Amino acid sequence: MSFEILAKDARTLARAGKLTMTHGEVLTPIFMPVGTQGTVKGMTPEVLYAIDAQILLGNTYHLYLRPGHELIQSFGGLHRFMGWDRPILTDSGGFQVYSLGDLRKISEEGVTFRSHLDGSLHTLSPEKSIEVQQGLGSDVMMCFDECAPYPASHEYVTHSMDMSMLWAERCKIAHEQAKERKIALINPAQHLFGIVQGGMYPDLRARSVERLQAIGFDGYAIGGLSVGEPKPLMFEMLEQTAPLLPENAPRYLMGVGTPLDLVRGAALGIDMFDCVMPTRNARNGSLFTKQGKMTIKQAQYRDDQRPIEPDCQCYTCRNFSRAYLRHLFISKEILASILNTIHNLYFYLDLMSRIRKAIAENRFDEFKVRFEREYVE
Amino acid sequence: MSFEILAKDARTLARAGKLTMTHGEVLTPIFMPVGTQGTVKGMTPEVLYAIDAQILLGNTYHLYLRPGHELIQSFGGLHRFMGWDRPILTDSGGFQVYSLGDLRKISEEGVTFRSHLDGSLHTLSPEKSIEVQQGLGSDVMMCFDECAPYPASHEYVTHSMDMSMLWAERCKIAHEQAKERKIALINPAQHLFGIVQGGMYPDLRARSVERLQAIGFDGYAIGGLSVGEPKPLMFEMLEQTAPLLPENAPRYLMGVGTPLDLVRGAALGIDMFDCVMPTRNARNGSLFTKQGKMTIKQAQYRDDQRPIEPDCQCYTCRNFSRAYLRHLFISKEILASILNTIHNLYFYLDLMSRIRKAIAENRFDEFKVRFEREYVE
Secondary structure (H helix, E strand, O other): OEEEEEEEOOOOOOEEEEEEEOOEEEEEOEEEOEEOOOOOOOOOHHHHHHOOOOOEEEOHHHHHHOOOHHHHHHOOOHHHHHOOOOOEEEOOOHHHHHOOHHHEEEOOOOEEEEOOOOOOEEEEOHHHHHHHHHHHOOOEEEOOOOOOOOOOOHHHHHHHHHHHHHHHHHHHHHHHHHHHOOOOOOOOOOEEEEEEOOOOOHHHHHHHHHHHHHHOOOEEEEOOOOOOOOHHHHHHHHHHHHHHOOOOOOEEEOOOOOHHHHHHHHHOOOOEEEOOHHHHHHHOOEEEEOOEEEEOOOHHHOOOOOOOOOOOOOHHHHHOOHHHHHHHHHOOOHHHHHHHHHHHHHHHHHHHHHHHHHHHOOOHHHHHHHHHHHOEO | OEEEEEEEOOOOOOEEEEEEEOOEEEEEOEEEOEEOOOOOOOOOHHHHHHOOOOOEEEOHHHHHHOOOHHHHHHOOOHHHHHOOOOOEEEOOOHHHHHOOHHHEEEOOOOEEEEOOOOOOEEEEOHHHHHHHHHHHOOOEEEOOOOOOOOOOOHHHHHHHHHHHHHHHHHHHHHHHHHHHOOOOOOOOOOEEEEEEOOOOOHHHHHHHHHHHHHHOOOEEEEOOOOOOOOHHHHHHHHHHHHHHOOOOOOEEEOOOOOHHHHHHHHHOOOOEEEOOHHHHHHHOOEEEEOOEEEEOOOHHHOOOOOOOOOOOOOHHHHHOOHHHHHHHHHOOOHHHHHHHHHHHHHHHHHHHHHHHHHHHOOOHHHHHHHHHHHOEO
């Protein structure tokens, strides 16, 4: 995988880079909007292009169950199925089946679970997850892993991490074999990322990094964070883990986070982020601004003629008032979700763009200090 | 009001024309998408411009209750509030309060009703309806009327129509007085349409036309049709009423209808139509094609790689398959409503464009015959 580091900040670990994949280039640090069911909720691809979304995340678990990866494969992959021609990263389904709780059973072989849609029985294993992701034809596949709960004992997490590392090796083998056997793939240039686990135990995180590096991946993700632990603990883990990762490969912090998390994550050398927060919050009427979140249904916005943010260049802010957005939200109009999502995603993507620019201009530390001062979580 | 007839069909009563209003020109015959609560459900103005929507219908009843016409007036009117700069026609609220059934009480003065939102008590009268529509600043206002139920006795409808005609006169007076008193209006160039009532009684319809003409309006609507009567009866009424209307004013058939209704209505000289059908059907997964309606959730579309209509030029058909649209609908994704609405509105607006072209080229009769043969309702 071509990953080029374009600039490094002098005072933090932040770096700006460029990932090159079959479906195009991605400038890092980047935020990936989540397209769970083959769509970023409420967004046409046209709108996503307009706000300059560079790469989307697709959920293997959901697409495997509905409409099924074979169907998507028969359409030439997820890009063609959903009409999106820029890069896509797919998760492995591991986190979703883990989240099913009582509906799933984990063994060395893989995870047996019941569909949240119809209760039908399925098994996801490292090999199956790779097969599904190959059918989807994403640009980046993720290793199938187990996400340890929080809190969990050192013993539990040791066992869980060991299993995830064995699974990571099986994913790598499955990925290599498909290439060796010259199986007709939707996207022959797929990349595979390993996922660091180890819960809140620095020794296990370090061991996990070592084992993944020994296997060798195109990129390295940090998983198992933002699973209920206090925020300072998350950053403690991140501070200890991120520097262990190879310098010349992209680093992806999974499922994170708030705007502050993105700024602080970038400062620790993270290149990629994803989170449902901007899209889900938008549908709940919670809008991001440089000062913090705004709850659009509040009475104070009833006759407020200003846009969400006066200096925001998104379609929503260029055309609509807070009062109109409040009216749409209270009236349960679909357009509320659309306009709010445009703004929140624009906010996230614009934030990443400002982070990249600050790194390139070697003033990221200053940018971070100001952002932390102005943004109230 | 400037209404220019550009072409007349030789074998039917169809005519093609141009309406000129403050916010722009509208080519007729035209279909007006319905924007009940200050938005065409699921559509940004940008998308509506892209499918060439020329004029929208806004609902006075809904906007009066929420967010309130004073609020919209303080924003400079509905156009600015919702970010739509082409013409808007507002209904009078009459039909909506009539539809409230037990929640409303009609007297000569007006209609007292309880809000469907919070049960609060309100009164709409001819004067109040005009005041609200002036606050909204629409390009075309409609007279406040009573829509007689179907079936109803000759006696009932006589009384109801008489009252509606008195109300029409009061609307005209309210409209004139605002102009005379030079009250600061949001849109000083508002036009006012009268509405023909008279149920299914040709003598009452004729009397209603006479009385409206005596008052004098910028345009004439036919109301009280498509209220549950058999389709042939609706067209019987239309055939008898439409030719009585003044030739040189626009004619608007309210709340109608199916694609076949539009073609047949145009053949009887109707210039304007509105209906929730394309937008509501879209959200229910019912899509219009030149052969009739398609229910997108059907299993036959599971792996159908074709667009809804192979020769349709809408964004949805140019980019997405039936299988993808089926997946979105079954997954209850917002994007299903968006893409389906784009297609259905494009279908309706494109149909009107083809009707106008056929009239201009003096082959509308032939167009109608072919459409009636190919389109199965």
